[in-house]
Amino acid sequence: MLDDLDRRVLRQLLADPGAATAKLAERAGMTQASYWRRLEKLTDTGVIKGRHARVDWPALGYEVEVSLRITLEKSDPRAFDQFIEAARKVPEVTEIQTFLGRVDVRIVVIARDMAHYQSIYRERILTLPHIADLEALMTVATVKTDPSLPL
Template sequence: MHSLDDIDRRLLRLLQEEAGLPVTELAERAGVSAGACWRRIEKMERARVILGRAIDIDPRALGYEVRVFLRVVLDKAASHAFDDFLAAARALPEVIAIETLLGRVDIRMDVVARDLAHYQEIYRDRILALPHIAEIDALMLVSELKNSARLPI
């Protein structure tokens, strides 16, 4: 674990709120010089505390009105079931997240679709064609009340 001081934590909080802040404004808000701010950010990037910067895109603004969470149990008797499944699932552009889990469920995936008919097409033609599925369960998102990747720094 990388050792962080109060200024590093302040910078991380500010970057979590608004990743695109210019260094000069970030430095001003953090109460440090622009040079010190830049050096601290570079140090945290080298230490892999900061893995990158991202933008948030509203899927609905691009026509994706449906989001479904799939819970998948794999046929673990098949050799390379995880590797085969993950390689095929990663190739589906509508699958926006894949997570492996411990417990009864092996994989959790997030799938986006334009509407229910589009989701049914994705599910029937592509999801069910993925290798080594023993069970699959779908949960459709109704409303999102909180979605934050921000850490309590």
């Protein structure tokens, strides 16, 4: 599926996604036009899903991050969809993941401080539909965040 040039393009993009195309092409040992064509091909075929900014939430005053593991009550066949739809509307929810197993959903909530988190938790999280059980895990440190694989 991927050849060596595709892998070089992906390696450089993952290593420094904010760099200019000319710089990435140079690092990959390719011309800028060749690099751009490969990048377009990888995007058109769905290998690259997009390029996104990563926000440093503490730099914006959001010092608290809590991961909530949620088990849903499943008596209503629409419970899952209704929960997800409602959770998406909470502005402080930065991530929603679904699972198979004892935990159905994990959401990540950010807040300015513990008082702000408590307000979000009471007014927005506990009012989400179909929650049967909820466990909160406060983030102490992020040790590794790296979406890349060796290519």
